[in-house]
Amino acid sequence: xxxxxxxxxxxxxxxxAAAGLVTAPGDQVPGTxxxxxxxxxxxxxxxxxxxxxxxxxxxxxxxxxVEERHIAARTxxxxxxxxxxxxxxAEHAAAIIQELTGRHPSRTLILSSADPESRSWLDxxxxxxxxxxxxxxxxxxxxxxxxxAGGAAGRxxxxxxxxxxxxxxxxxxxxxxxxxxxxQAAHDLLDMADRLVVDGSTWTGDGxxxxxxxxxxxxxxxxxxxxxxxxxxxxxxEAIASVFDLEEFLxxxxxxxxxxxxxxxxxxxxxxxxxxxxxxxxxxxxxxxxLGMGVERPLAPAAMPKVSKPTGPGAKPALHRGLxxxxxxxxxxxAVVLRPIESRMPAGTTLRVEILSERxxxxxxxxxxxxAETVHVRVWVDGVAALERAFLAARRTEVDLLADAIxxxxxxxxxxxxxxxxxxxxx
Amino acid sequence: MTTTKEPPSxxxxxxxxxxxxxxxxxxxxxxxxxxxxxxxxxxTIREIRLARQGKRKASTKALDNPLREGLRLERMPDPAAFVxxxxxxxxxxxxxxxxxxxxxxxxxxxHEFMLVGLxxxxxxxxxxxxxxxxxxxxxxxxxxVDEAVWAEFxxxxxxxxxxxxxxxxxxxLSSRLDKIDQEDGTRGNRxxxxxxxxxxxxxxxxxxxxxxxxxEVHGGGWRRVTIEKPFGRDxxxxxxxxxxxxxxxxxxxxxxxxxxxxxxxxxxxxVFRFGNGIFEPIWNRRYVxxxxxxxxxxxxxxxxxxxxxxxxxxxxxxxxxxMQLLSLVAMEPPASFDADxxxxxxxxxxxxxxxMTPDEIRANVVRGQYGPGWVGAEEVPGYREEPExxxxxxxETFVAARFxxxxxxxxxxxxxxxxxxxxxxxxxxxxxxxxAVPHRLFTDAGTDPxxxxxxxxxxxxxxxxxxxxxxxxxxxxxxxxxxxDFTYGSAFNVxxxxxxxxxxxxxxxxxxxLFTRADEVEQAWAIVTPIIEAWLDEPPPxxxxxxxGTWGPPEADELIxxxxxRWRRI
Numbered sequence: 001x002x003x004x005x006x007x008x009x010x011x012x013x014x015x016x017a018a019a020g021l022v023t024a025p026g027d028q029v030p031g032t033x034x035x036x037x038x039x040x041x042x043x044x045x046x047x048x049x050x051x052x053x054x055x056x057x058x059x060x061x062x063x064x065x066v067e068e069r070h071i072a073a074r075t076x077x078x079x080x081x082x083x084x085x086x087x088x089x090a091e092h093a094a095a096i097i098q099e100l101t102g103r104h105p106s107r108t109l110i111l112s113s114a115d116p117e118s119r120s121w122l123d124x125x126x127x128x129x130x131x132x133x134x135x136x137x138x139x140x141x142x143x144x145x146x147x148x149a150g151g152a153a154g155r156x157x158x159x160x161x162x163x164x165x166x167x168x169x170x171x172x173x174x175x176x177x178x179x180x181x182x183x184q185a186a187h188d189l190l191d192m193a194d195r196l197v198v199d200g201s202t203w204t205g206d207g208x209x210x211x212x213x214x215x216x217x218x219x220x221x222x223x224x225x226x227x228x229x230x231x232x233x234x235x236x237x238e239a240i241a242s243v244f245d246l247e248e249f250l251x252x253x254x255x256x257x258x259x260x261x262x263x264x265x266x267x268x269x270x271x272x273x274x275x276x277x278x279x280x281x282x283x284x285x286x287x288x289x290x291l292g293m294g295v296e297r298p299l300a301p302a303a304m305p306k307v308s309k310p311t312g313p314g315a316k317p318a319l320h321r322g323l324x325x326x327x328x329x330x331x332x333x334x335a336v337v338l339r340p341i342e343s344r345m346p347a348g349t350t351l352r353v354e355i356l357s358e359r360x361x362x363x364x365x366x367x368x369x370x371x372a373e374t375v376h377v378r379v380w381v382d383g384v385a386a387l388e389r390a391f392l393a394a395r396r397t398e399v400d401l402l403a404d405a406i407x408x409x410x411x412x413x414x415x416x417x418x419x420x421x422x423x424x425x426x427x
Numbered sequence: 428m429t430t431t432k433e434p435p436s437x438x439x440x441x442x443x444x445x446x447x448x449x450x451x452x453x454x455x456x457x458x459x460x461x462x463x464x465x466x467x468x469x470x471t472i473r474e475i476r477l478a479r480q481g482k483r484k485a486s487t488k489a490l491d492n493p494l495r496e497g498l499r500l501e502r503m504p505d506p507a508a509f510v511x512x513x514x515x516x517x518x519x520x521x522x523x524x525x526x527x528x529x530x531x532x533x534x535x536x537x538h539e540f541m542l543v544g545l546x547x548x549x550x551x552x553x554x555x556x557x558x559x560x561x562x563x564x565x566x567x568x569x570x571x572v573d574e575a576v577w578a579e580f581x582x583x584x585x586x587x588x589x590x591x592x593x594x595x596x597x598x599x600l601s602s603r604l605d606k607i608d609q610e611d612g613t614r615g616n617r618x619x620x621x622x623x624x625x626x627x628x629x630x631x632x633x634x635x636x637x638x639x640x641x642x643e644v645h646g647g648g649w650r651r652v653t654i655e656k657p658f659g660r661d662x663x664x665x666x667x668x669x670x671x672x673x674x675x676x677x678x679x680x681x682x683x684x685x686x687x688x689x690x691x692x693x694x695x696x697x698v699f700r701f702g703n704g705i706f707e708p709i710w711n712r713r714y715v716x717x718x719x720x721x722x723x724x725x726x727x728x729x730x731x732x733x734x735x736x737x738x739x740x741x742x743x744x745x746x747x748x749x750m751q752l753l754s755l756v757a758m759e760p761p762a763s764f765d766a767d768x769x770x771x772x773x774x775x776x777x778x779x780x781x782x783m784t785p786d787e788i789r790a791n792v793v794r795g796q797y798g799p800g801w802v803g804a805e806e807v808p809g810y811r812e813e814p815e816x817x818x819x820x821x822x823e824t825f826v827a828a829r830f831x832x833x834x835x836x837x838x839x840x841x842x843x844x845x846x847x848x849x850x851x852x853x854x855x856x857x858x859x860x861x862x863a864v865p866h867r868l869f870t871d872a873g874t875d876p877x878x879x880x881x882x883x884x885x886x887x888x889x890x891x892x893x894x895x896x897x898x899x900x901x902x903x904x905x906x907x908x909x910x911x912d913f914t915y916g917s918a919f920n921v922x923x924x925x926x927x928x929x930x931x932x933x934x935x936x937x938x939x940x941l942f943t944r945a946d947e948v949e950q951a952w953a954i955v956t957p958i959i960e961a962w963l964d965e966p967p968p969x970x971x972x973x974x975x976g977t978w979g980p981p982e983a984d985e986l987i988x989x990x991x992x993r994w995r996r997i
Contacts, residue, residue, distance in 0.1 A: 238503055241494035245505070250492055290493045374538070388612065390538035391503060414497035 113154025215423030298427030514544025615648025689926030732815025800975030
C-alpha cells in the first residue's frame with residue numbers, strides 16, 4: 001500500500017499535511033520550486049494511484065476564515081527518464097531537474113538499481129514540485145518519481161518506465177554516467193526514447209569506443225542525441241565560424257590542410273587512452289561534417305620521434321604526441337592532430353584549435369584559444385596578423401546544459417552529423 | 428583590422444584547386460537575363476557552364492559559410508560601433524541602453540562593441556556613463572544591475588558632443604569612429620540609431636551622407652541606420668522621408684523600428700500560423716467570421732501632451748502597430764522566412780485594404796477623446812486637462828475602425844481595430860472569431876453554442892486562448908463554452924526578451940524581418956491618411972466623448988453592433 005511521508009525538506013509543513021500535501025500554496029516564493037507532495041509506493045499500481053491522487057485531491061486552504069479551493073495545474077512538456085544507477089547520482093540529477101521545474105516542466109522518472117542478487121523489489125518516492133512564476137500567475141507543477149529497483153526488476157528498467165510515461169509526450173533519457181550501449185537493458189530503454197542526453201566528456205578512457213557505440217545507437221533507435229560535451233563548445237563553434245564569415249577568408253575554408261586540437265591531460269605520459277578526448281574529437285568532427293569531408297584514416301596514436309629514454313630519478317617521460325588522423329577534403333587531404341599537453345585544466349579540456357589552410361600559394365592560420373570566460377580568435381594570412389576577436393563564453397552549468405538539450409526539441413542536424421563523423425573518426 | 432591582399436597563384440595548374448584558370452575559359456557569358464550576348468559570347472549550355480566555371484562569383488555572404496549552418500542561435504553580431512543619436516534623451520535611457528546592457532549581460536554582443544552616444548548636451552564620457560547607470564536602476568529588465576557586468580560594459584560607452592545640424596559634428600564623428608575602428612576593433616561596422624525627434628531624421632541622415640558615413644566600402648564594414656517611428660505624419664511626408672533616406676542609404680541598410688513587431692507574441696503569431704498545420708486551413712473567409720484587434724492602454728499621455736497633440740491615436744497607433752498586426756494576421760504564408768519574402772506578403776495585405784471614401788469613413792471609423800474619470804482606484808483628469816494640451820483640443824485618444832481586406836482569402840471578413848488611451852485596463856490582443864455552427868443540434872441545451880474563438884494576447888499575460896464548446900457534466904445535454912488557455916508564463920518560465928533587445932540584436936545581425944520596409948510604411952499611410960483628411964474636413968464629434976476608465980465612446984460599440992457582433996470583453 002502506498003504511504004504518504006514527509007520529506008526532509010519540509011518537516012513542519014508535513015506534520016499538518018494530509019493526503020501527501022506538504023506545503024500550503026500560500027507559502028511559495030515566486031520562482032522557487034516548492035515541494036508540494038510526497039508519497040511512497042512499492043509497485044507500479046501504487047505509483048499510478050499516487051500520481052492520480054496528487055491532482056485529484058483538492059486542497060482546501062482557509063484565508064481569513066474563507067475556504068478556498070486550491071487548483072494546481074500539472075504541466076508537462078515531456079517525459080524525462082534519468083538513469084542514475086547510484087543514489088548520489090540520483091540526488092544530483094534531481095537537484096538539477098528541480099531547477100528546471102518551471103522552465104521545462106516534465107514528468108521525471110529517476111531510476112537506480114540496487115541489490116541485483118535479491119528477489120525483485122521496487123521502492124518509489126513520488127514528489128510534486130510547484131513553481132509560482134509570479135505573484136499573480138498560476139502555479140505550474142511537475143512530478144518527480146524516484147524509483148529504486150532491486151533484483152531482476154533492476155535489470156528491466158524499461159518495464160518500469162513504460163507504464164509511467166505520459167502518452168504523446170516526447171521521452172528524453174538522460175544518462176549522466178556511462179550508458180552501456182551494448183546491453184539489452186540499454187537497447188530496451190532507448191527503444192522508447194526520442195532523445196538521449198549524455199556527457200561524453202565524463203566517460204572513462206579516451207571515450208572513443210563508447211562514442212562509436214552511441215553513434216550506432218543513435219541510428220539504430222532513431223533518436224536525437226544531446227551530448228553536453230558538444231553543447232559546451234557552442235562558443236568555440238561561433239568563434240571558428242566567424243573567421244570564415246569574412247569574404248576574404250571564406251575561400252580558404254575549402255582548402256584546409258590541417259586541423260590541430262590541443263587538449264589538457266593530467267597523465268604524465270599523455271599516452272592515448274589515458275585521457276578522454278571526446279571534446280577535441282568533436283571540434284574536428286563538427287568542422288569535417290559541415291564541410292562534407294570524409295575520413296581517410298581514423299584516429300591512431302601519432303608516431304613518436306626517436307628520443308633517448310629519460311634517465312635518472314624524477315626524470316619526466318616524453319609526452320606522447322597524441323592521436324593523428326587524415327580526412328579527405330573536397331580538394332586535398334586534411335591532417336588531423338589531437339595533441340595532449342599537461343595542464344591544470346580538467347583533463348580532456350580543449351586548449352587550442354588551430355586551422356591551417358593553403359590556397360593558391362597563400363596560407364591562412366586560425367588560432368582559437370580559451371582563457372577564463374573568453375574565447376579568442378587570431379588569424380594570420382601569410383604570417384601577417386589579419387584578425388583578432390574575442391567571444392565571451394560564460395561557463396554553463398549542468399542546469400543550462402540540460403535546458404539546452406531539452407530545448408533543442410527535434411533532431412539537431414549539427415549534433416547528429418558531428419556525432420556520426422566523430423564515430424567514423426574514432427574508427 | 429589589417430589584412431593582406433591575396434597573392435596571385437604563381438604556377439598554379441590550369442585545373443588547380445579553384446577550377447580552370449580564367450584565361451582558359453571561354454569568353455564571359457552574359458549572366459543577367461536581359462544582357463545581350465556578344466559575337467563571341469557562349470550560347471550553348473556547355474559554353475555558358477564553362478564560362479561560369481571560369482568566373483569568380485561576384486560576392487560571398489555569411490550565409491555561404493558552411494560552418495554557419497545551424498548556428499543561428501549562437502550567432503554573435505559582427506564587431507560594431509553603435510552610434511546613438513539622441514543619447515541623452517528619454518528613449519535612450521528607457522529602452523535602448525537597458526536593451527544593450529541586457530544583450531551584453533547575456534553575452535549576445537561582440538567583445539569588440541562600442542556605444543557612441545551623440546547628443547547636444549556637453550557631457551563627458553563619465554557623465555553619460557553615470558547617467559545610464561542611474562537609468563538602469565529604473566529601467567533594466569533584470570535587477571539588481573550586475574556591477575561587474577556593468578563595469579565591463581561601461582568601458583565601451585563614449586560620448587560625442589555635437590549638434591545634429593552642424594556638419595562639423597559629423598566630421599569629428601567620422602574621425603572618432605575611424606579611431607574606434609583602429610583601437611577597439613569595430614572593423615568599420617556601424618549602426619546609426621536615431622532615437623531623436625522625428626523632425627531631426629532627414630537632417631541626420633543627410634549629414635551622415637554628406638560626411639560619407641553611409642559608405643559601405645568593400646571589406647570596410649557595413650553601415651546601417653535604425654529609425655524610430657513615426658515615419659512621417661501622412662502619406663506625403665512619409666514618401667518625402669523615405670526619399671530623403673533613400674538618397675543616402677539603400678533600403679537594405681535601413682531598419683525602421685516598430686517595437687510591436689519585436690514582442691514575443693507578435694513573433695509567435697508567425698510561428699503559430701505557419702508552424703502549425705491545423706490552423707492555416709481554417710484561416711480564411713470560409714471559417715472566420717471576423718477579426719478583432721485591440722490595443723487598450725490604461726495610461727494617459729504620460730506628460731507627452733505636446734507630442735500627442737500633434738499625433739493622436741491614428742498616427743501613434745493605427746498607422747503602425749495596428750496595421751502591422753492586421754497584416755501579420757491576414758498575410759499569406761511567405762515562401763521563406765527571409766526578410767523581404769515576409770515583408771512582400773505583409774505589403775500585399777495592406778494593398779488589399781482599400782482606402783475609404785469620406786462617406787465610408789463616417790460609417791466605419793470612430794474617434795474619441797477621454798474625459799475625466801476613474802481608472803482602477805485612481806481619479807484621472809480628462810485629456811484636455813493634461814499638461815501641454817489645448818483646452819479645445821480635437822486630438823483623438825481613441826480610434827475604432829472596420830476594415831476589409833479585399834483578397835481571395837479574406838473577402839467579406841471584417842477586421843475591427845480599436846485602440847485607446849485611458850481604457851479600463853492595459854490589454855492588447857488579436858481575436859479571431861470563427862463562424863457559428865450551421866445547425867443547432869443540441870436543442871435541449873439552455874443556451875446557444877458560442878462560436879469558437881482564438882485569441883492571441885499580446886500583453887499582459889502573453890498567450891493564446893482557444894474557446895470551444897463542452898458538455899456540462901450531468902444527465903442533460905447542456906453546452907457551455909470553455910477555454911483552453913496557454914500562457915507563456917506557465918509553459919516557459921523564462922523571461923521573454925524585451926522587444927528592443929530583439930530588434931537591436933536583429934539589426935546588428937542584419938536581419939530585417941521584423942522591421943518595416945519603405946513601401947509598407949507608405950501603404951499603411953495610404954490607408955490612414957484619408958481618414959485623417961476626412962476628419963479635417965468636417966466638424967469633430969462632441970469631445971470628450973468617453974470617460975476615462977470606459978471602453979471608448981458608444982459609437983465604437985455601435986460600429987460593431989450594427990453588424991450583429993460585439994467587442995470582446997477583455
